[in-house]
Amino acid sequence: MIEMTPLNGDRDDDRNTRLLPTFKKISTKQSPAQKPLRSSLWLDSWLFEWITLTFSVACFIAISIVLWIYDKKVRPEMAYGLSLNTIVSVLATGCKSALVLVIGEAISQLKWQWFQDPKQRQGQLIGMQRFDAASRGPLGSLMIVIHHRAQSLVSLGAAIIILLLAFDPFMQQILSYPVHPTMDTSTTASAFAPQLRGFILQDNPGTPIIELDGNTLGDELDDSFTQGFFSRQDFSVPPHCSSGNCTWNEFSSVGICSSCSDMTSTVLLDCKLPPRTEAFNRTCKLSFPGSVVQEFRFTNTFLEDTPVLEHLSEIIWKPMDMRVQLRGLLSEDSDGYVFNLPNYTLAGVTNPLTTVAYVKLGLYHTPLSPNASVSDGLYIKNATGCSLSTCLRNYNILVKNGEPSVQIGDIDFGTIYLKHPGATLYRAEIGDDGGYANPLCWMPGPPDAAGYEETRDFAFCHGRMYLLGEVRSYLPPTKGVSWAFSDTYGMWYRFSEGSGEDYGGGELIMKQLERVGLEKAIANIAASLTKHGLEITNHSVNGTVHVTNVFVNVRWPWMILPGLLVLLGAIFLVVTITVSKKSHIPLWKSSALAAYYHGLEKLEDGDNDHDELKTASTMEKKAEEENVRLQRSEKNGRLVLRQQGASEVDPAPSTRMSSSLSSLEQHPQRERDSTLLQLVEPGSVNTNFETPSKKRTAAHPAYADPSMPSRMLEAYVE
Known part of the structure; x- marks a missing residue:
């Protein structure tokens, strides 16, 4: 809505200010052919939630694949200083955030089903606030679980949001980095024992x-x-x-x-x-x-x-x-x-x-x-x-x-043998080198009937074995x-x-x-x-x-809770869609406009609006055309959003009118009056310069404002 600034009225010879005529609002609303079409696919279907849930599941699967690839492997050195923890953290954040969005939208949709079900005894208006709080975070979810005693479908979604608090801590416990030795195949590596x-x-x-x-x-x-x-x-x-x-x-x-x-x-x-x-x-x-x-x-x-x-x-x-x-x-x-x-x-x-x-x-x-x-x-x-x-x-x-x-x-x-069993020794041979005349031999294992075998592994003969005495x-x-x-x-x-x-x-x-x-x-x-x-x-x-290397160790049991939450989130969305279709509830989800267009109707309200605006997309289109202002109600004085009428003005007539009004200051009084009358559509001039009637005041709220000078010119768009 375009509000015209107050214009100075013409002064007569008695220096009394004369209020200029009131204009009708000139509409500048675009025709349907001129206004770009908005697709209602996102608002009037579950497509966006399905895509978001698919993204959440894809992130969880990606985490599982990454962990499976690097499990029991050497910790990778990635470009730009990235680490495996960073990748898992980013994917986990995406998985959790998308899941929270899906659960929140499903809870918001169950809000309308809750108030439509005639079997519900808890239909107080405060339930709107409880559902809205549950869709936003764990505290509201905890309160609705307590209030519903965990016996409603929405309690499942609320429980998932509460359990999602443990999502990040569990994901942080999945990875550990033990240090293990690995084989060194370099040419400088050497290891030997005597x-x-x-x-x-x-x-x-x-x-x-x-x-x-x-x-x-x-x-x-x-x-x-x-x-x-x-x-x-x-x-x-x-x-x-x-x-x-x-x-x-x-x-x-x-x-x-x-x-x-x-x-x-x-x-x-x-x-x-x-x-x-x-x-x-x-x-x-x-x-x-x-x-x-x-x-x-x-x-x-x-x-x-x-x-x-x-x-x-x-x-x-x-x-x-x-x-x-x-x-x-x-x-x-x-x-x-x-x-x-x-x-x-x-x-x-x-x-x-x-x-x-x-x-x-x-x-x-x-x-x-x-x-x-x-x-x-x-x-x-x-x-x-x-x-x-x-x-x-x-x-x-x-x-x-x-x-x-x-x-x-x-x-x-083992067993001790003589190298030459039964050999005859002579005094000369038993002299200085007597031990070598018939040296002792040793062979591992029990005594062998075949005697000493020189080819046996670790078998040997040595004359100096006598020296141990x-x-x-x-x-x-x-x-x-x-x-x-x-x-x-x-x-x-x-x-x-x-x-x-x-x-x-x-x-x-x-x-x-x-x-x-x-x-x-x-x-x-x-x-x-x-x-x-x-x-x-x-x-x-x-x-x-x-050589000592740092390995990746995946503790898979910590993946159980995050995986169950993703699975329960998908089940919760499917059940919500099924319940919503069976109940024939409009698909409003978390739309804030639904409460405006389908708000509280009191028993004494006699108004009858046949335009129900059943879909979120039509409500959004209608909201673009509606002009409201927070004002006191004329009926009971409450602070309400009051509908003001169309607010879009054709820029060409507006410009033309502003230009003409500006030029009035440069002409004599008679010419200014003549020009001003030409700008106004027939029947639009209020010839009664007295206080507007009650009916006029109801149609045009601006007249109800006692602080408005009588000389102000207003334009209202029908």
Whole structure:
């Protein structure tokens, strides 16, 4: 609507202002042919909602496809700094936003069905506000669910909107990025672990290994024995790994192993001694079943009529030793003796390269009687037997973040063979290189009736395996003790103690042995010898080099709720469309114009509007033509939107009228009146300059305004 600005009226000779004539409004409304046609397809159908729902489903499917493609894969490096989280977040936002729009429109449509259903008892006008609030957000949805007690169809849509609050948090929990190592195939990658396929010492037949008056053990084994006995270091050899993360398949390697067992119940003590009242010097014997006998002495003397008993309290010896067995042939004057394996077993190992036994003797302080044998008071406190021999073990090696982990499997002590079983040895051959005259051979697995097989994997022969018997030289000597008998108390008491052998530093070594125990000491020596072999070996096992990469891990259970919400949203839309069609409800959805054109009708309102404007598109077209103003109602004074009539003015007549009115100021009074009358259509001039009638006021609300000057010119468009 075009409102004309007030014009100055003409003044007469008495200087009274004369109100110019009132004009009718000149319509400038376009004809239907001139106005562009608007398609009602979006407003009067569910096409837009179907497209929006399809977009929501497509976004969810796209999320699923993207996650499926990158699941368990290395995290992708995308252009422009994009990340997988960004893509999922954008798609999730589109999915959720489209779903909210669809659910909101469906709830708005159910509003009209709710008030049309005669079965509804809750038809209060406030329901319009509840439905409108439910279509806008979770708070309104929660309120309508409570108000309807979750028993209406709209409650399903409201519940979906409420649950959509968890849509984004669930989508954020789908992706995680664990760090895993992957294979490094670059040329600089390297991983290898040392492997022994033979004896711990390199084969050098030119080096003498046995001499009549000593040994040629050398510094290499000397250091290994010493470190094994005294050191607390880790004797494993770390593998080489270029990246700090490497793996190896399980592999086998030769080494030196030990096995110990408690022999307290099986040790044999052969000792027959006179009573303490006699002086004596007797020999006693210790042995394990089938082993070499160890002899030691008991002496009883008198110090001022006090018996003093001296004997060995801690005895260490070798129950069986391959080198001792071989060197025993040298005691004969003639040549031509056959060396056979002793077939001796200790601690589960048959024919070990060497053995060590430790026995601790005790003496009861109170004798049975003065005439009882001293040997009756002797007892074995404890006895331990250990075997030391070649073995084969399985290794599982892993390097993670630069820290190696070496897991060693079960031990296979294999079987010892002679390279030339039954061969006759002569004194000359048993000399400096006697070990190579008939060297020892070793092969994994149980004894084979076919004997030694040189082609067997990890099978080897080596003359220097005899040298392991030298381990006894690095253990402490036997330890002696002296007892004196007190007639006053009638019991033995410790008189003194010391080394039973002339051995430098024996007390220090014995304390070390007592601290760690024989089993641990022998195990450390075996580990030290194996370490020495691994450090000088030329064999190795290649591993796999890994580099640390970040992977994509999709936690699929977090997709369940978003997927269900999309599915329920689609079902809710289909049900809403079905209910709307069956109820023959106009498709108004969330149109704000429906309440205007089909608003509240009071019982006393007698107006009858036959133009129902049933569709949203016709209401929108009509709204473009309607002019309303928020004013007080003439009936009851309420603030209402009052219809004002057509508001579009033809620009050509308006311009012409404005131009003519402007030119009036340049002509005399009579000419201005004549010109003004020509501009006005016949019958449009209000010749009554008094206050407009009630009927005129009702037709033209502008006249009802008492503040309007009587000289103002108004134009109204019919």
